[in-house]
Amino acid sequence: MEVRLEGLTKKFTDVVAVDNVSVVFPSGKLTGLLGPSGCGKSTTLFLLAGLYNPTEGKIFFGDEEVTEIPPEKRGIGLVFQNYALYPHMSVEKNIMFPLENMKMPKAEAKQIAYEMAKLVQIEELLDRKPKQLSGGQQQRVAIARALAKKPRVLLLDEPLSNLDARLRLQTREEIKRIQRETGITTIFVTHDQEEAMSISDQIIVMEKGIINQVDLPQKLYNDPINLFVAKFLGNPPINVVEAEIVNKVLVVNNKKTIKVDLPNQKVKLGFRPEDVRIDPNGPLEANIYMVEMVGRDTSILCTINNEKIRGIIDSEIEVNVGDNIKFDLRKQRFYLFEYNTGARLR
Amino acid sequence: MRENYKLWYYLRKSLVYFLLIFAAVLVFIPFYWMILTALKSDYAVELVPPEMFTWDLHFKNFIDAYKSTRFDLYFRNTLFVAFCSTTGTVITTVLASFAFARLEFKGRDTIFMLLLATMMIPGEMLIITNFVTIKNWQLDDTFAALILPFMTSVFYIFFLRQTFKQIPNELYLAAKVDGTSDFKYLLKIMVPIAKPTILTIIILSAIGSWNAYVWPNLVTSLSNESVKLISNGLRSSAFVDDLGRVKYNWQMAGSTIVTIPILIVFLTLKKYIIRGVSRSGIKG
Amino acid sequence: MFENKHNWKGYLYLAPALILILIFIIYPLFNTFLTSFKENYQFMTGEYDGFSIQHYMDVFKSSKFKVAFKNTMILTIISVPVSIVIALLISVGLNSIKRLQGFLQTIFFLPYVTNVIAIGLVFQFMFNHNYGIINTVIGWFGIGPVHWMDAYASYGEAMAVIIIYSIWSSLPFKIMVFLSGLQTIDKQYYQAAQIDATPKWRVFLRITVPLLSPMIMYITITSFMGAFKTYEHVLSLFGDGGTAGDPGNLKTMVWYIYEALDSSKKGSVAVASASAVVLFIVIMIFTAIQMYINKKRVHY
Structure with a gap:
């Protein structure tokens, strides 16, 4: 089931949470809605669920417009951030609850509850109450409950934010596996770029209610559309340095560096820490003020004309605090952004 | 569709x-x-x-009804009793709650549990002996009889202790380091922080005095106007005309006079009352 | 905790409250129990002729007590469940709306602080056979006029007035507790239920009621306790006689206690004590039964 938004807008009393969003969530894929808190991603999810009514715009599930259809008629499964498991019901009762609403016979509902529990690998916990489960187990129950009624679309609101770091890794693989096995169109909201990158088939980056970029995870990382996307993806984050183009040469800190085929203007230069490569003949220059040894890599923190940058280099190379280094960028990988708007210059 | x-x-x-x-x-x-x-x-x-x-x-009915009774006296009596028992309640509960919440002494938790248990006991069990006590002390028909038993409350102690307990202990330890005495700490730190709860206690206690009927009826005689409270006064007021027939408009005016002040208090201080009531249960 | 070597200090702070509690709560508790066994007890002198269970026998044999017990039971068994259900529905309704919520809430809370005696007079007049609003309104639908509480009123009519007055004055407290309970229930449970297409009645029975069950249990127990102690409502409606019409002795168990206490007869304080102990035990039994029933059903 393909899900499509057309010009979707949601205004609350004084803020526009979602601003004229049009996008397609491909059928049978896992799409991540990524953005910082307050960017409108959860609002978008709740609009999809029907818990909020849009101010303007349309929502389609396949060819059917569902904009005005109440949530219970949309055929969606929603996993809440805190799971919203009914605390007074056992795991089995929780999973069966939506089925009983559909007036399904008890035996059949029980059977499905068991299958779902098996899918998320909690079949031995059916008699427990939510309180007796760990966070990760509760998460699985919530997914099982959402899937039990065979929804057309599965929505997950910050599914991993309440789990500790170790469980998060494990659970996100689990979500990916369940999505693959069921083939259900899945949309999940997250503020964690790493989480989105690791499991999504497609990522939508939102900022201030507006979609910035819709792309494959790796594409977003390698080919960001603007400074915001570039900054938001990647850890450690991208380095940004002020620069100027003079006569088709990029001038950084009053030094001519790289040739670029663009008109004269002030720009922002972005490059990823892992692309920094120390090279005595390199075009760029920086001063090291701190060196961090992190396992097999060395992280150097430098300044270029008072702007802080980070580079990740091979730990074989010996560097010291106070050194002036020259460096190059691997595969000439760097990005130029318009100075004021942050739009990518190509 | x-x-x-x-x-x-x-x-x-x-x-x-x-x-x-x-x-x-x-x-x-x-x-x-x-x-x-x-x-x-x-x-x-x-x-x-x-x-x-x-x-x-x-509107003249209100004036006539008011004048046909000794409402002015009942009001004064009620306000006096409400003031004394509320003041007493605040002092005793603040001190006791502080002891239960912050001080260490032998038997503290045992005593507290015992007090909590007494909340289960219906007041009717106690009223009989209290009635005898007041008679024996020859306090019947005095204000003391109306005030003394209501100068403290286990529920309010429990309620205020909860609030006191929420105040971080570090404040107490910091005050100790600065050489602040317990009493000064209670007065300058705890009481101001717990002001909303204390206000709730004041309001509920005052409303209790205003609506008191059974106990005053027991320990004061019907003919003694000088210690009569408003509810008892209202009940014993006849509101009849010269022929001895009930004047319902006067009677309702009397009821209104008794009801309105407390409704005004309720409407202005609603949030404090609801806070106290829904936190736990006391029926006024 | 800060080390305090002075035990006496705690007791010093406790003293004012503790002395009053000892005199007016702890001592009476034991003394009332003891007094209930004293024969020919004279409270002014404290004299008595030994202990027996005679007063309990008298209470149980007394036809007045039987009537009072019956009245109290009827009143309790009708007014408690009815008022709980009404309060629950009103609370859920109030919790589901936005506009007018504060205003309606204030109206529903109004009876809480009112003076039982004053409003008793109002109810008396509302149910007045000739001049009352109740007979006027039901008259529009061709019903009545009903005697309610005048000299010709039946027992049922008079009891109905007491029950209506009790429910009216007990609603606010219940609504306040339920509403504050409802407000602590996470909204997401309702959103989850909505997405799962749960019918409203099922949401109420399967989610709201179970999640509210601690409050419901608390209210049930306190309401039973309160209803068993009904006294002022009847007094304010029917006056010192406590009767209406022909068969209408409407006195309650607490009334029976005060009547015994008020009489100048020798040993009557002991009879009052015995009946208070009986009331206490009845309340305890009911509370224990409810706790037992609820133990399995209440979700914490």
């Missing part, structure tokens, strides 16, 4: 509103009937069937 969903939604909402407003009207009827009757003329009040509304409002 989609219009249907909206229609159902609005129908259901309307039904909820209709039922709630209907229930609210039912709840409000006694107040309406009380005030309406209090304002009716002597003639209108005896109409059959009675008028459900009238523009012929006789």
Whole structure:
């Protein structure tokens, strides 16, 4: 089931949470809605669920417009951030609850509850109450409950934010596996770029209610559309340095560096820490003020004309605090952004 | 199709509103009937069937009803009793709650548990002996009889202790380091922080005095006007005309006079009262 | 905790409250129990002729007590469940709306602080055979007029007035507790239920009621306790006689206690004590039964 938004807008009393969003969530894929808190991603999810009514715009599930259809008629499964498991019901009762609403016979509902529990690998916990489960187990129950009624679309609101770091890794693989096995169109909201990158088939980056970029995870990382996307993806984050183009040469800190085929203007230069490569003949220059040894890599923190940058280099190379280094960028990988708007210059 | 969903939604909402407003009207009827009757003329009040509304409002009924009784005296008595028992309650509960919340002494938790257990006991069990005590101390027909038993409350101690316990212990330790005495700490730090809870206690205790009827009725004699409280005064007031027939408009005016002050207190300080009530349970 | 070597200091702070509690709560508790066994007890002198269970026998044999017990039971068994259900529905309704919520809430809370005696007079007049609003309104639908509480009123009519007055004055407290309970229930449970297409009645029975069950249990127990102790409501409606019409002795168990206490007869304080102990035990039994029933059903 393909899900499509057309010009979707949601205004609350004084803020526009979602601003004229049009996008397609491909059928049978896992799409991540990524953005910082307050960017409108959860609002978008709740609009999809029907818990909020849009101010303007349309929502389609396949060819059917569902904009005005109440949530219970949309055929969606929603996993809440805190799971919203009914605390007074056992795991089995929780999973069966939506089925009983559909007036399904008890035996059949029980059977499905068991299958779902098996899918998320909690079949031995059916008699427990939510309180007796760990966070990760509760998460699985919530997914099982959402899937039990065979929804057309599965929505997950910050599914991993309440789990500790170790469980998060494990659970996100689990979500990916369940999505693959069921083939259900899945949309999940997250503020964690790493989480989105690791499991999504497609990522939508939102900022201030507006979609910035819709792309494959790796594409977003390698080919960001603007400074915001570039900054938001990647850890450690991208380095940004002020620069100027003079006569088709990029001038950084009053030094001519790289040739670029663009008109004269002030720009922002972005490059990823892992692309920094120390090279005595390199075009760029920086001063090291701190060196961090992190396992097999060395992280150097430098300044270029008072702007802080980070580079990740091979730990074989010996560097010291106070050194002036020259460096190059691997595969000439760097990005130029318009100075004021942050739009990518190509 | 989609219009249907909206229609159902609005129908259901309307039904909820209709039922709630209907229930609210039912709840409000006694107040309406009380005030309406209090304002009716002597003639209108005896109409059959009675008028459900009238523009012929006789505000003078309030003055007449007030003058036909010793309401001025009852008000003064009630305010005095309310003031004394509330002040006493605040002092005793603040001190005791502080002891339970912050001080360490032998038997503290045992005593606290015992006190909590007494909240289960119906007041009627206690009233009999208290009645005997007051008689034996020859305090019947005195203000002391009306005030003394209400100068403390296990529930308020429990309630205030909860609030005190929420104040971080570091504040206490910091004060200790600065050489602040316990009493000064209680007065300068704990009491100001717990002000909302103390205000709740003051209001509920004062309302309790205002509505007290059974105990005053027991320990004061009907003929003794000098210590009579407002509820008892209202009940013993006749509101009759020269022929001895009940003047319902006066009677309702009397009820209104007793009810209105407390309603005003309630409406202005609603949030404190609701806070106290829904936190735990005391029935006024 | 800060080390405090002075035990006496705690007791010093406790003293004012503790002395009053000892005199007016702890001592009476034991003394009332003891007094209930004293024969020919004279409270002014404290004299008595030994202990026996005679007063309990008298209480149980007394026809007045039997009537009072019956009245109290009827009143309790009708007014408690009815008022709980009404309060629950009103609370859920109030919790589901936005506009007018504060206003309606205030109206529903109004009876809480009112003076039982004053409003008793109002109810008396509302149910007046000739001049009352109740007979007027039901008259529009061709019902009545009903005697309610005048000299010709039946027992049922008079009891109905007491029950209506009790429910009216007990609603606010219940609504306040339920509403504050409802407000602590996470909204997401309702959103989850909505997405799963749960019918409204099922949401109420399967989610709201179970999640509210601690409050419901608390209210049930306190309401039973309160209803068993009904006294002022009847007094304010029917006056010192406590009767209406022909068969209408409407006195309650607490009334029976005060009547015994008030009489100048020798040993009457002991009889009052015995009946208070009986009331206490009845309340305890009911509370224990409810706790037992609820233990399995209440979700914490």
